Amino acid sequence: MGTGSGIRTLVAAGVAIAGAIAGFLLGADINAVVVAAVAGLAAVLIAAAGESAEGLSRPEARTAPEPLGVQALIDALAGPVLVTAGTRVACANQAARALLGAHIVDQDVRIAIRHPAAAEPLIGTIDEAGSTTHLVGIGSREQRWDMRVRPLDGERRLVQLVDQTQLHAAERMRVDFVANASHELRTPLASLRGFAETLREEAGEDPQLRDRFLGIMLDETRRMQRLIDELISLSRIEAGKFQAPDAVVALDTLVREVRGAVADLHGGRGRDLNLELAEVPPIKGDRTQLSQLLHNIVGNAMAYGRPGTPVLVELEPAGDMVRLRVTDQGEGIPANHLPRLTERFYRVDAGRSRSVGGTGLGLSIVRHIVERHRGRLEIASTVGVGTTVTVLLPVSRDEPLS
Template sequence: MDRLFDRRGVIVFVAAFGVATFVLLAPAMAGAVVAGLASGTAFWFILCPAAPAPAPAPPAAPPEPGLAAVAATIDEPLLFVERMQVTHANAAATALLGEHIVGEDARLAIRHPAAGALFTGAEGRLPTQPIVLGAIGGGVGRHWEMAIHPVGEGGLLVRLADRSEARAAERMRVDFVANASHELRTPLATLLGYIETLQMANGPEDAATRLRFLNTMFGEGKRMQRLIEDLMSLSRIEAEQHSAPQDAVALDSLAAEVRDAIASARSVERDRIEIAVDGAAPVAGDRAQLSQLLHNLIGNALKYGRPGGAVQVRVAREAAGLRLSVTDEGAGIPREHLPRLTERFYRVDPGRSRAVGGTGLGLAIVKHIAERHRARLDIASVVGQGTTVSVLFPLPGEALSSKSHTIVTQDASKASIGTPKGA
């Protein structure tokens, strides 16, 4: 046996004696066979030295302590990623996606196809625009947006933003425009149709028809006017939503003024609107808006209450504040409709509402006025007995609990609609 080394590799001589074969290879000479030569009973193999194994990549490092500390104070889910591995996640991220995501491949941690595609693109070039993921993790019914930002040398910061409220607001805006357009288009079509007919009815025999048509046109014009006025009222109230009113307003005397104005304008017997006061106190408010709130509540009670029935207005001091309530003796409202009564253009009975001159915005305006006054709106109704709408106002220098401001609940006969968080 013999061994020979040269620059090209290692030449190994293997001799075969009968059935025995001997191979002499030192451990350092292990490699891959690249060629073989045969000569009689001897075999020669040329082996190239094996390439050294690559050094293992160092583990992905967590973000700098300062960055992790800042991320811990942020409510939005944040993930730090290095070489596609999640190295750190703040509490909001682990609450949404789970504790197990730290150490996982980022493309699996978020568990969304669009997120995986975005990460794959981020390996070569960072995306410039965030993407909407929809529901992820435990956020069923929520809409999340993901953005990727560079951090340090080769690191990525993944930010998840909850856009659910923005999307809901956009849907409300689209629905509002569509509903407002429909509400205006209907009387406008009626007006145009009657005008076209009147243009052809010029003879003396058409006088009665013209008068009837003109009266209808006048009614449709007034309906459009009321709708436009309510739309403008909503716009003004929303513009002032974040400025808390500070004037002292006595609700008991204001209720009496509104009762007299409504009785005069609608030819309603003054005694039908009963006012009861129990420990009244002034509230901090906008007098014009509170007058509009009372007009809407008393007007609705007269429209939808029992014909000739009484409307009860009550102002009462309670431990939590001052409660204003308006009760009618109408047919009542089925339970399933209660949570939606303050939606714009929502009607329990669309035909009846239009017949009595409703715009579908009255309770929406009441809700926004209540929100601006940091008050809570409650609606209770029993079918066959009537409906009570009440507003609980905080007294000057006091505030309703934040829990009261976020109630949107319903029992057998009651729905509570409160001020959103942060109002």
């Protein structure tokens, strides 16, 4: 019994006794006065007992807040997660508020997640296994999400948004890679078949025509061999890119070796190759891959630079990095092509690339080698002036040199 209820009971008992005394003083029979007093006290006690029982059976009504355990649980999850109650958002973690807005709690869930395909699984009928819906455009136009909805108790539902953007991009790259590789191999194979059929039918008896056709066929087989070799090389680099190289390499020495190797290539353009090598500390790297990187960058500059113009190779310290810069004086590359230059098989001018023996994989290989060495790759170009490729690689404090 509460304090207020006890005071009211004592007051009522006092009133009953006072009434009985007043009756006696007014001349009422003593027996009648006693009966009235007892009845009054009994009524007060019965009323007090009933009030106490009712209070026990009817506790004060309270609005149940969202359980703290649910909020703490979804806050521990990295991806966007919401809990809905009916059509409202009951709670949301930080990732969901960052993606959909801080105001979404207590908002209609169909407004919080604005997508035509989301409404039905969010408020419609779902079974115990829940549902998964693919959404495009939540957050940004290019983002892709799997919205997974699972029923909880009562009208509550757990809504989880799983980012599938990178997975979709990887799948698209895989499909494009297979298509491009098939095309790159199909083209020389078609040429080989055509020339072989021609030689078999009528041209085989003409020595000059036969020699010319055989020379073209040999070039096509070499092109296929280069393509296959670079595909294998790219696959190996990608497989090991999460394992940083541990050998120590003197990059200035390696640049001089590469210059000697390419001096007689590219139509005798070796005399146009100029070196400006400052004293630089050794770097930690894979010597074979760094040699391949230099061959690709320097080879591109010699192939696409104008004949007779210099190709400048610079090496200089840059804080805790070593900067390698290769500059040509070619036709340059339009700015809209620059972001895609390191994609597999991407070419600014496919015809010219094939004519100089390019496979479309060179800069992709360079990018993956730089990533494995924890470095940075930058490409700048001005149409009509030329192109500069810059590679920054971290220095090594270890000895001995490789």
